[in-house]
Amino acid sequence: MLARSAEGLYWTGRHLERAEHLCRLLWLQVEALVDRPVEEIHFGWRRIYRSLRRAPPGGREEFGAGEDYTLADSYTLADDLTFEPANPDSLWSCFASGRENARQTRHCISGEMWTCLNLAWLRIGALDIKQIWGASPETFYAETAREIDTFCGVAEATMYRDEGWRFMRLGRCIERALLTVALLRAQLDAAAQEEDEAEWTSLLRAYQALEAYHRRHGLAIEPDAVLNLLVTDPLLPRSLRHSLQAAHTELTAIGPGPGARASAEATRLAGKLCALAEHDWRQRQRAADIHAHEGALLRKAEGHCRRLHELTTLSYFEYGIEDAPLH
Template sequence: MLSRSAQSMYWMGRYLERTEFLCRLIRLQMEALLDRPPRDIHAGWRRLYATLGRTPPGGGLGPVQGEDFTLADSFTLAGDLTFERQNLDSIWNCFANCRENARQMRHHISTEMWRTLNLAYLRIRTLEIQDIWATAPEDFYAGMVAEIGNFAGAAETTMYRDEGWRFLQLGRCIERAQLVSSLLVQQLAMDSEAGEFAELDWTSLLRAYQAAEVYHRSYGIAVHPAPVLDLMVADPLLPGSLSRCFNIIGEHLAALGTGPGQASGAEAQRVASALTHLPESRWPDEVTGRSGLLARAAAQCRELHFLVNGAYFDY
């Protein structure tokens, strides 16, 4: 496959995943606006911005404020992360970039995939935050997640399993692993700063990844960080878990071989293999030991990105 095409497929996957991640977390924020106290809403925004490594508009979030301020602030922050054209990490930009990569790769993806993506793009192309704010903003984010699900379904059932497929999946999984590990690191840091864990914050993480029901079935009603981490990191049966991402990354890299940039390719395989074994052999029992390990995993995902680039795209 042409290297540039492979790179576009990879980026399509990354942008798509980032869009989905943002939609899932902002949807939680919108739902929190219905009934949660300002402290929880504030914590949610803080966690999200810290995960993205991005400064909120106005230079920072400041301390927790009253109801009206929290509502007004949420409008600004949701606007920044959803429709702000100047914010390269906004949902709008991530999705437009995803669609732009798909537009260039129409000859490598199925018609169904293109149509699903293009229709969703046409729907959001001209929207602004005020267009979704008046009614139920959470519906917009839920709709986006559903549309991304349609795309993934169309890909699953219609796309030829060639290298393009592998690079698309590689992009999605590297992005997801990086974001989820950073998100968990941020949550642990916030707990450590507060000197206690916030059960509702951990519950929201489970809900964001459709893991709440599985959690309750396996671990009971009470939500504690250790089992949440066990599930979201080490359970290969959970679709969004890190363990599953690492397995998929390892599988696709093994199938692709080391590529023309052999040194990078070999190193990518080594890093992927180390990540695959992380939840099995090096996963500590206690919560405190897990934070450092997750931070290292996030760093290794970033490294993996550059290694993939050097192995197949820019050798």
């Protein structure tokens, strides 16, 4: 297929995955505003901003003490992360980019997918923070998350399984892996020294993994077990291992790209990442300083994921034409 269209679909997948991820975090966050202690709310905002590698508006990560400040700050922060067009990481921006990429590749996706995405976009585009805050912000985030889920379901049910489908999936998987690694790093960095169960519970909920956790590990929330589930579990659709394996599968199915060297390296790297999420992570128990080792492993995974994105671009989208095969 046309390289530029494939790239457009790849980015549609990436942006929408990003929008969904942020939407779920914000949903948890506005729920926490109702009944959780101030410290936990602060922790939540810090975790989001750190995982995005962004400073909150105003540039400070410390929050005003007291309940009133927390609520006022939360309004500003939610606006920044939801509707701010100048913030490239906001839900609005991710959605706008995802939709624009889809618009340019509308002929490569199904009509049902387009209508579904466009309807969601029309709804979000007509709202602002004041409107959703006044009513029930939970409902807004829940609906938006459901709309993205619906889009994915419609795609699953209607899209022709050609290369376009694979590139869109690849984009989603790479983005999901990147976001997971970043969020886990932020969690480890921001987690208070004395471990607070609530922070780990909310992490599980961000991945819709709380039920799975209870089924597998019982009711007690153990940070170690939580990390194991989110990193290595092969059955959890949002685990790091699951995302990386899916990325590896898509790359293999697409086959070698015209950028031959980058392509070979990408496949190798995807394999290495799968091994990291499965094998290396389990071996971390042997390390002298487990926490430091976990951090190092996640850093490495993040670097590899970024490289995987670059290699994908070089193999299929921006390859040099000198040694590209002629058909």
